[in-house]
Amino acid sequence: MNILLLGSGGREHALSWKLAQSPSCTKLFAAPGNPGIAEDAELVSLDAADHDAVVQFCKDREIGLVVIGPEAPLVDGLADSLRNSDIPVFGPSKSAAQLEGSKGFTKDLCELAGIPTAGYVRTTSLDDARAALDRFSAPYVLKADGLAAGKGVVIAENRQDAEEALADMFGGRFGEAGAEVVIEEFLQGEEASFFALSDGVNIVPFGTAQDHKRVGEGDTGPNTGGMGAYSPAPVLTPELQARVMKEIIEPTVATMRAEGMPYSGVLYAGLMLTSKGPELIEYNCRFGDPECQVLMMRLDSDLVEVLHACAEGRLGDVGAEFLDETAMTVVMAAKGYPGTPEEGGAIDLGHADANGAKVFHAGTAIKDGQLVANGGRVLNVTATGANVTQAQANAFRAVDAINFPSGFYRRDIGWREIAREKEGAL
Ligand code: AMP
Ligand code: GLY
Numbered sequence: 001m002n003i004l005l006l007g008s009g010g011r012e013h014a015l016s017w018k019l020a021q022s023p024s025c026t027k028l029f030a031a032p033g034n035p036g037i038a039e040d041a042e043l044v045s046l047d048a049a050d051h052d053a054v055v056q057f058c059k060d061r062e063i064g065l066v067v068i069g070p071e072a073p074l075v076d077g078l079a080d081s082l083r084n085s086d087i088p089v090f091g092p093s094k095s096a097a098q099l100e101g102s103k104g105f106t107k108d109l110c111e112l113a114g115i116p117t118a119g120y121v122r123t124t125s126l127d128d129a130r131a132a133l134d135r136f137s138a139p140y141v142l143k144a145d146g147l148a149a150g151k152g153v154v155i156a157e158n159r160q161d162a163e164e165a166l167a168d169m170f171g172g173r174f175g176e177a178g179a180e181v182v183i184e185e186f187l188q189g190e191e192a193s194f195f196a197l198s199d200g201v202n203i204v205p206f207g208t209a210q211d212h213k214r215v216g217e218g219d220t221g222p223n224t225g226g227m228g229a230y231s232p233a234p235v236l237t238p239e240l241q242a243r244v245m246k247e248i249i250e251p252t253v254a255t256m257r258a259e260g261m262p263y264s265g266v267l268y269a270g271l272m273l274t275s276k277g278p279e280l281i282e283y284n285c286r287f288g289d290p291e292c293q294v295l296m297m298r299l300d301s302d303l304v305e306v307l308h309a310c311a312e313g314r315l316g317d318v319g320a321e322f323l324d325e326t327a328m329t330v331v332m333a334a335k336g337y338p339g340t341p342e343e344g345g346a347i348d349l350g351h352a353d354a355n356g357a358k359v360f361h362a363g364t365a366i367k368d369g370q371l372v373a374n375g376g377r378v379l380n381v382t383a384t385g386a387n388v389t390q391a392q393a394n395a396f397r398a399v400d401a402i403n404f405p406s407g408f409y410r411r412d413i414g415w416r417e418i419a420r421e422k423e424g425a426l
Contacts, residue, residue: 005019028042066080079092119185
């Protein structure tokens with residue numbers, strides 16, 4: 001089967017690496033891709049926003065499966081355009097992608113389906129929002145309703161900061177995404193991610209992970225897209241995973257179907273493990289980046305078979321098997337990230353890929369034959385081990401083999417779990 005993969009980050013490199021390994025992958029195309037993805041796929045120039053061009057390409061090249069990596073084309077309805085032309089696609093419809101595209105939509109769905117989540121109010125004007133703050137206490141959680149590249153959430157420590165942030169949001173700081181703001185109750189606990197595939201009816205659990213969102217060691221400094229991740233997340237015990245399936249994922253899939261917008265694709269649930277149990281913080285309608293990298297490292301099943309079955313509504317016939325190992329990815333970013341990253345810094349990967357490690361390209365380019373940085377998050381150095389401690393040692397052995405003078409990374413990825421592993425060994 002010919003396959004088209006859309007996207008250009010570390011998530012898509014992990015997907016291309018795994019898709020290309022499948023015996024049923026005849027030819028893999030990627031648009032726009034990156035130098036890492038070019039090792040697995042033929043790169044083509046296609047604009048995901050030009051639905052007609054994507055559909056035409058799929059017809060010309062007899063594409064049997066399209067895999068959409070990032071959220072923007074999903075929220076924009078690309079999966080609908082492909083399905084309307086009978087082209088199998090992995091990823092939800094525009095209406096189902098509202099689970100990521102609108103925070104307010106997801107909160108209303110939780111209320112309708114009885115899914116545990118923070119109490120909330122949807123507001124559409126600064127006056128309403130200010131008044132709504134009376135119903136909450138500090139810290140205040142304020143969220144721009146729409147897609148804001150992961151930057152639309154403000155946690156304000158006091159009322160004054162909250163009012164200023166609201167004025168900013170309604171003042172257009174996040175553009176259209178901030179025309180509505182959701183105010184939420186603050187949840188206390190440890191965060192973890194749970195993944196599941198659904199074809200609208202059937203559900204296949206697809207692993208757990210934890211990431212590090214802050215740029216600095218000890219989880220300090222500004223938020224990023226994620227500086228590292230590991231899978232599985234042992235805090236999500238089998239008992240808790242069963243509760244997540246029963247209390248969160250199953251009611252979501254059933255309610256979306258009942259509401260006439262069946263969810264087909266990956267459901268990425270961001271969870272807070274509170275004293276009452278797991279509560280939903282947010283849904284994403286695509287794989288996490290860099291969470292996907294650690295999931296792909298552990299996936300033992302044929303990714304093409306699973307994603308194709310999902311696209312064709314046959315998930316009931318397949319399962320997803322994961323290796324019993326821990327995978328960790330360490331993000332090497334360009335200095336300046338998450339502000340303005342230094343561009344063009346030279347990278348020498350050395351023998352980082354030795355000993356079973358894998359370097360996924362996130363933001364790289366080739367200039368005059370030299371691999372260089374081309375983005376904020378540049379490399380995702382990924383390795384496995386018997387537990388988080390060993391996976392971390394193997395990941396850092398690979399990081400240490402790389403020469404990237406204008407890059408930086410966190411040396412403490414997995415610290416929470418490594419501390420627990422130490423305690424458990426005493
Ligand atoms: P989101 O984009 O909704 O995942 O929010 C980004 C981050 O803000 C989450 O990963 C949490 O760390 C934090 N956050 C979001 N909502 C809440 C909440 N209701 N209570 C506490 N922290 C939250
Ligand atoms: N790593 C967080 C995300 O993909 O949204």
